[in-house]
Amino acid sequence: MNSVNTKVRKWGRRTAVLLTAVFALGAAIAPSTSAATVLPPPHPPIGSSLSSSSLTSPQFCSDGKPLSRSLTPFLRTNKGIPAYNSDRPDLQATFEVAPVGRSPLVRVTVPFYGSLATYQVPENILTEGEYRFRARTVDDDGVSTWMPWCTFTVATVNVPKPGVPAELRISASLYSGSQFCGNPVISTVNKPTFGATATPFSYPHNPNLIGRFEIGRPGEEPLVVVGKIYAVSTPPGAFATAGTYHFRVRAEEGDAVSEWSPWCEFTVEQSSR
Numbered sequence: 001m002n003s004v005n006t007k008v009r010k011w012g013r014r015t016a017v018l019l020t021a022v023f024a025l026g027a028a029i030a031p032s033t034s035a036a037t038v039l040p041p042p043h044p045p046i047g048s049s050l051s052s053s054s055l056t057s058p059q060f061c062s063d064g065k066p067l068s069r070s071l072t073p074f075l076r077t078n079k080g081i082p083a084y085n086s087d088r089p090d091l092q093a094t095f096e097v098a099p100v101g102r103s104p105l106v107r108v109t110v111p112f113y114g115s116l117a118t119y120q121v122p123e124n125i126l127t128e129g130e131y132r133f134r135a136r137t138v139d140d141d142g143v144s145t146w147m148p149w150c151t152f153t154v155a156t157v158n159v160p161k162p163g164v165p166a167e168l169r170i171s172a173s174l175y176s177g178s179q180f181c182g183n184p185v186i187s188t189v190n191k192p193t194f195g196a197t198a199t200p201f202s203y204p205h206n207p208n209l210i211g212r213f214e215i216g217r218p219g220e221e222p223l224v225v226v227g228k229i230y231a232v233s234t235p236p237g238a239f240a241t242a243g244t245y246h247f248r249v250r251a252e253e254g255d256a257v258s259e260w261s262p263w264c265e266f267t268v269e270q271s272s273r
Contacts, residue, residue, distance in 0.1 A: 041142030043084035045077040045093055045117070045135050048150050052254070055227055057207040061150035068154045069208045069254030071126045074118055077135040077147070081115045091139045093117035100130040100151060109138065126154050161258060162209060162251035163199030165229060168264040170194055170247075174233070181264040188240055189271040195231045196249045196261065205230065208253050214260075215247040222247075242270040 049058035050066035051074040058076065059066035066073075077093055079085045092111050098104040110119050117135070132149040169178040172190040179185070186192050194213050198206060211229030215238075216222035225232045229251055239245065246265045251258040 039088070039141040042088055042091060042137040042139055042144045043080055044144040044147050045137050046080045046084070047078040048133070048135055048147060049076045050074065050150070050152050051076070052208050055210050057205070057228070059207045066150070066152040067208065068152055069156055069159060071154065071156060072121050072123055074120050075133050075135075076116055076118045079112050079115050079117070079137060085137060088139050088141075091137055093135050094138055095119045095133060095135050097121060097125065097131060097133045100132050128154055128157065156254055159254045159256040161256050162253050164258045165196035165211060165249045165251050165261050166199050167197040168247070168249060168261060169196070170266055184266040185269060186239065186266065187269050187271045188242055190239065191233070191236065192239065193231050193233050194225070194247055194249070196229055198229050198251060206253065210252050211249045212252055213247055213249045215245065217243060217245055239268045242268050
């Protein structure tokens with residue numbers, strides 16, 4: 001009887017050891033639930049555009065061939081959030097720039113900031129002529145396919161002289177109605193915007209046209225604000241003192257500039273608040 005019990009105890013220990021080994025082997029070959037998920041390659045970017053400068057409006061490739069009035073334009077593309085690439089925190093964009101029908105002059109990879117990636121072509125790359133650019137996305141999980149080429153023109157010489165801006169106007173705030181010249185009135189607490197109409201008028205607006213505004217008291221050094229000709233904002237507190245002011249504007253497209261508009265006088269009243 002004791003011999004039988006001894007055999008049972010031995011087989012019990014052997015079974016326990018065998019089961020432990022089986023469980024250990026199973027754990028070793030079982031897939032880890034904590035392993036990092038491997039993503040497919042990123043989706044191609046969308047909505048490529050070109051701007052002649054940081055102040056001019058973007059020209060989207062889908063709307064036609066962009067025209068650069070600069071040898072160092074800004075190229076942009078969009079990662080496609082929220083529809084695409086929203087779960088890729090390390091996503092970057094690679095740009096290629098090439099003369100039409102020729103090999104790329106430059107290939108560079110830049111990060112996205114928000115949904116946009118921007119690359120400014122450096123000096124001594126472009127000259128007058130026809131070029132194209134394209135972009136793709138890249139991260140640790142792979143590389144997307146290239147977007148279609150976007151053809152653009154670089155034309156910085158013999159730019160037609162813009163017309164003198166017309167219909168100068170001022171708004172007390174971003175959402176206030178416009179007051180045209182004829183002594184507009186704003187308050188010392190307002191954050192006004194200034195604007196004008198390009199001549200000859202065109203719609204859509206010429207994306208390469210900007211306005212240079214001079215704003216201030218007569219006889220004093222003016223505040224200079226450069227931006228979209230149809231609306232520019234001024235720094236906070238620029239009109240903290242009541243009195244008579246005036247402003248004027250000229251149009252600029254590349255190196256071509258218009259004559260200055262006549263001065264438009266306006267009044268800043270002291271706020272009761």
